[in-house]
Amino acid sequence: MSSASSVPPPPRLLWSRNFILSAVTNLFLAMVFYLLVTAMALYAVNEFQATDMLSGLAVSAFVLGAVVSRLVTGQAMEIIGRKRVLVTSLVLFLVASALYLVADGLGLLIAVRLVHGLAFGAANTVLATAVQGMIPPARRSEGTGWFGTSTTVGTALGPLLAFQLTDRFGFDSLFYLCTAFSVCGLVAGLVVRLPRAQHHQQVAGPPRFTVRGVISRRALPVSLVMLMGGLAYSGVLAFLNGYAQEQGISSTIASAYFMVYAVVLVLSRFVVGTLQDRHGDNAVVFPLLACFVAGMAVLALWPANGGFLVAAALCALGFGALLTSLQSVAATVVPPFQIGVATSTYFLMLDIGTGVGPVLLGALLPVTGFSGMFLMLSGFLLLTMLVYWFAHGRRSAVGPTAPSVPQ
Structure with missing residues (x-):
């Protein structure tokens, strides 16, 4: 109807x-x-x-x-x-x-x-x-x-x-x-x-599969930011255990990384989403990206028990909280009837980043070593902040994005 x-x-x-x-x-x-x-x-x-x-x-x-x-x-x-x-x-x-x-x-x-x-x-x-x-x-x-x-x-x-x-x-x-x-x-x-x-009311007949409908062009720019973030965090998922072994850090601490990550991320849910709803996207996305940059730098420069746990907290904010914050952005930059394709586009880019990341980073690892790789990713995430500014941040700075009516 x-x-x-x-x-x-x-x-x-x-x-x-x-x-x-x-x-x-x-x-x-x-x-x-x-x-x-x-x-x-x-x-x-x-x-x-x-x-x-x-x-x-x-x-x-x-x-x-x-x-x-x-x-x-x-x-x-x-x-x-x-x-x-x-x-x-x-x-x-x-x-x-x-x-x-x-x-x-x-x-x-x-x-x-x-x-x-x-x-x-x-x-x-x-x-x-x-x-x-x-x-x-x-x-x-x-x-x-x-x-x-x-x-x-x-x-x-x-x-x-x-x-x-x-x-x-x-x-x-x-x-x-x-x-x-x-x-x-x-x-x-x-x-x-x-x-x-909801369906576009100006389109007659039932929805049909189209090649253009596979990717949401409006959601693609912010989704590319998440592709870069996923590529960076794939370095943690793929190589954290190897890095810990190289530095003589116990497997218990390596496992504790993920527990600290989860606890900090759950606690952040009480704050981050509400701040974004009240003060706009840039008020949370830029600080979260800064935490991500810092988390990778701590992994590179402080290869010790304390460094791993501090990095876990920073990456929980920098990647975990950022993931849902940018997903919310992707849902608000499209009309209601396109939220499905926008969500698909967003997670498609995330999957590509996390899937391709270990291959690319693994090829660089013999040259950079673990510490050099994480330091390189910290710099890469600084570039991500710039990409976000041109993808969405400069428009969000003018005024908050109006939430789309739910489907």
Whole structure:
């Protein structure tokens, strides 16, 4: 329907039943992702004697699948409906989680990883899009931040559980837990009610897939900022353990990095989103980028227990809080009917950055060393501040971006 009366009024409550269910569904997706990404390279080497390159492919195939699915999910939601895309992708996510238990070859393992990534990218995009319609417009940044906390919890608990399970019970226990989490995610996804997407009222007939609709041109500039941020933080995800070993830092401190990261990021949710809603995007994005710059510099110049933990706190603000702050920006620079494609574009750029980053940084590592790489990334993030200014900051300085009416 295209009449104005068919558009539901904006939500008044942030912590609604459907908002909580959406966050819970996303939590189970994130837990499975981080449980597996931590252990997959080692599993490929131990179980199938994979080379370094092929073990890396076993990890990155998931990201590749997510990138491919995000290209089409934005329009698929309009064509066949959000709930159908969500349920289909969650069922596929469950099937892929169970298939690790029977994948008896490296090629089959990589294929499962690819399918798993396809399902993850689709489900995550649907949830991240639909939740924008559950958040009161005046609390857009705050609500986006709290929804992103579900991923934050997975970031912290996933690697810790993966280490404990594989050390004590072997890799099969990890796959059983992932299957159980996938069942929980499917159950939550089945009962959540997603707001309907708005369609452009001037377009006659049902929505159709178009190549131009794959990428949101309005959301692309700010999404490129997140691509750069994702590339920088991929250096931490891929090389922090190796850096810690080189510097003689215990694995306990390396694991504590992610716990400190998660705690600081959760605490930041009480402040950052509200500040952005009240004072505009630049009031938080520039300080968060400055924290990111400082966090990488601390990693490079203070390779000690204290340095790792301080860097974790700074990177939690610099990358974790920035991720949801810029997602909120991407949702406000487009009309309501384009939020799905804008969200897909945003996470597509993030996936590309985190997927390509380890390859590029790994090639530079023999030249720069770990400390030099992190110092280089600190300088790279200074450039990111400039890119943000031209992508969005100079317009935000003129006046706050009006929140789009939720879908």
